[in-house]
Amino acid sequence: MSTIRIALHGAGGRMGRALVTAMAAMDDMELVGATDSPNSAVLGQDSGTLAGVGANGILITDTLEEAFAAADVVIEFTRPNGTMRAIETLAASPRKLVTGTTGLDPEQQQRLADYARKHATVVQAANFSVGVNLAVKLTELAARVLDENADVEIIEAHHRDKVDAPSGTALLLGRAAAEATGRSLEGDAVYARVGQTGARPPRAIGFATVRGGDIVGDHTVLFAGQGEQVEIRHRATSRANFATGALRAARWVMGVQNGLHDMPEVLGLNSR
Ligand code: NAD
Numbered sequence: 001m002s003t004i005r006i007a008l009h010g011a012g013g014r015m016g017r018a019l020v021t022a023m024a025a026m027d028d029m030e031l032v033g034a035t036d037s038p039n040s041a042v043l044g045q046d047s048g049t050l051a052g053v054g055a056n057g058i059l060i061t062d063t064l065e066e067a068f069a070a071a072d073v074v075i076e077f078t079r080p081n082g083t084m085r086a087i088e089t090l091a092a093s094p095r096k097l098v099t100g101t102t103g104l105d106p107e108q109q110q111r112l113a114d115y116a117r118k119h120a121t122v123v124q125a126a127n128f129s130v131g132v133n134l135a136v137k138l139t140e141l142a143a144r145v146l147d148e149n150a151d152v153e154i155i156e157a158h159h160r161d162k163v164d165a166p167s168g169t170a171l172l173l174g175r176a177a178a179e180a181t182g183r184s185l186e187g188d189a190v191y192a193r194v195g196q197t198g199a200r201p202p203r204a205i206g207f208a209t210v211r212g213g214d215i216v217g218d219h220t221v222l223f224a225g226q227g228e229q230v231e232i233r234h235r236a237t238s239r240a241n242f243a244t245g246a247l248r249a250a251r252w253v254m255g256v257q258n259g260l261h262d263m264p265e266v267l268g269l270n271s272r
Contacts, residue, residue, distance in 0.1 A: 004254060007033035007071035007095075009086050011060050012042030012050060014239060015077035015100065015246075020051035022243040029247065033067030034060045037082060064089040071095050073250045080104045087115040094119035096253045098246050100128050102168075116260035121253050125263040128245035132169055132219075135234040136176045137269045139221045142230055143180040150223035150230070151200060152177045157210035157218040165209040166191065169234075173221050174205050 006023065010016045011034035023029045034047040040062070048056030061067050068074055068089060075098045076086050083101045090097065097115070099122060104112065116122040127133065143152065154177075156170040166174075171185065178185045183203055190204045200206070210218075217236035222229060245263065252266045264270050 003028055003030045004250060005030050005032045005070055005072045006250060007031075007035070007068045007074045008047070009035045009064070009067075009074055009076035010037075010078035010082060010101075011047045012036040012040050012045070013077060015242060016047075017051040018239040018243040019075060019077070019246060020047050020056070021053050022240060022247055024048065024051075024053040024056070026247065029250070031056060031058050032070040034058045035062060035064050035067045036060050037078070038062040065093070068093070068095055073098060073253060075099075075246055075250060077101055077246075080108050084108055084111060087112060091115060091119055096120050096250075097122045098249045098253060099124050100126075100242065100246060102126050113260050116258065121256050121258050121261065123249040123253050123261045123263070123266060125245070125249070127169060127172065127242075128249065128263060129234075129236065129241045130245045130248065130263075130267060131234050131236075131241060132172075133245075133263045133267055133269060135219065135221070135232055136172055137264070138232050139173050139176045140180040142221070142223055142232060143177040146223045146225060146230065147181055148202065150225035151202070151204070151206070153206040153208065153222045153224065155208045155210070155220045155222065157212070157215045159214050159216065160212055162211060165211070166207045167217065167219070169217065169219055170207060170209075173219060174207065177221065178205055 006029055008016055008019055023031055036042055042060050043062055045060050046055045047058045047060050048054050073096045077100045080103055154170050154174050156167050175185045188203050188205050190206045219234045221232045249266045
């Protein structure tokens with residue numbers, strides 16, 4: 001088994017530290033570089049010590065060229081301008097890239113796609129959780145099989161500090177159910193109910209939001225039919241699930257030549 005050499009961009013962040021932690025437990029991966037923003041307070045710190053898994057000798061730097069030089073794959077969870085800095089650096093010395101940063105604008109997304117086309121393979125996902133990607137696929141399947149026989153309701157719960165609703169993952173699940181049955185989220189979603197709502201429209205995709213405590217992320221897709229219900233549920237207990245998924249993508253990307261890919265491809269979910 002050959003070792004995959006990884007450089008981490010955004011090593012000081014929550015995801016960066018979760019990745020250092022996850023990698024410390026893996027035999028087939030070696031951390032060879034760690035970077036963060038030029039104005040980050042963690043520059044010069046040992047990435048392992050910062051993540052709480054003991055010193056690993058890889059100090060966090062803002063010199064991307066050096067940190068990426070020995071890597072087979074760069075993994076990055078930063079901010080959109082951090083993603084752009086990474087691909088500018090990598091264009092001169094291409095490496096495969098796994099990126100989870102959200103919020104790229106259309107022009108930034110185009111630059112990432114150009115990098116994938118001209119330079120090296122990229123896996124990009126807004127959600128690297130293996131379980132969430134599987135739940136989306138199961139939702140598509142259930143929606144198709146149950147179709148008009150079951151009402152679709154999505155219930156999501158998150159910690160008290162979350163500022164938006166419904167969650168991006170709830171919307172992803174709702175869209176999967178809608179598209180599998182010829183509905184549209186824009187036309188059929190019902191995001192709130194209060195007062196005299198009238199009977200439930202049969203094609204509605206309902207959302208209910210719970211906020212409280214330190215819930216990391218809990219999503220249920222309920223298919224409520226006549227005399228039976230089916231539930232597809234995903235519960236996240238820590239960020240480790242995103243890190244595990246991103247490392248799985250890093251393993252997968254080693255065997256793939258060029259192009260922009262997503263998590264369902266990594267997991268082989270598109271072919272079934
Ligand atoms: P965070 O704020 O804890 O960490 C971000 C890190 O990136 C920080 O250390 C910051 O200093 C660094 N950074 C910011 N700008 C930079 C730049 N220009 N160059 C280099 N480093 C830079 O955030 P987080 O919770 O780790 O999330 C990071 C990103 O990943 C966000 O976009 C978040 O939405 C996304 N995210 C995606 C997934 C997924 O599964 N795809 C999961 C969790 C978070």
